[in-house]
Amino acid sequence: MAKDLFLSLEDKPGEAARLGEALGNAGVNIEGLCAMADGGRSTVHILVDDAARGRTALEGAGITVDRETEVLVSPSLPEEWVDRPGGFGRMARALADADVNISFAYVVSGSRLVLSTSDDAKTAEVLQAMM
Structure with missing residues (x-):
């Protein structure tokens, strides 16, 4: 990790x-x-x-x-998440609905997202389902 x-x-x-x-x-x-x-x-x-x-x-x-x-580092984010209104909000809502708290997040090279959360396993599942 x-x-x-x-x-x-x-x-x-x-x-x-x-x-x-x-x-x-x-x-x-x-x-x-x-x-x-x-x-x-x-x-x-x-x-x-x-x-x-x-x-x-x-x-x-x-x-x-x-x-x-x-931290979790996503693969390259889907096009609909990058430079599009609402992409981060959809992801954050999916995590909130799964009762996952985001401690910090930032975007890195290759349009990837770094996340520190309260439940990395659940976060990985939610992100995978969204991609």
């Missing part, structure tokens, strides 16, 4: 470069990233192709990985 790395950086020029360079120098590919700044800090979720190497590279650059979360 894929892992999302969650970390916090200072909200200042060069921090994203430091993160990207650390991973790149270690040969770790960033498949997806979601970052938001607030109150002088940036919270970052990263999907990398090798979580253990990614953690080692980041920590070697002085960047603490606060947690790793097992």
Whole structure:
């Protein structure tokens, strides 16, 4: 199963470069990233192709990985979900109707969706049924 790395950086020029360079120098590919700044800090979720190497590279650059979360990564999303109004809503409604809570979600390369949910097995079933 894929892992999302969650970390916090200072909200200042060069921090994203430091993160990207650390991973790149270690040969770790960033498949997806979601970052938001607030109150002088940036919270970052990263999907990398090798979580253990990614953690080692980041920590070697002085960047603490606060947690790793097992996540589902969908195959490429169907065309009717991508850049179409309502696609995410239909998926979220199907999960809600199955009593699944979404903790976080973001889109990554290849029109794939990263999901952290309360029930990954049920989420996989619901997504499969929708595709």
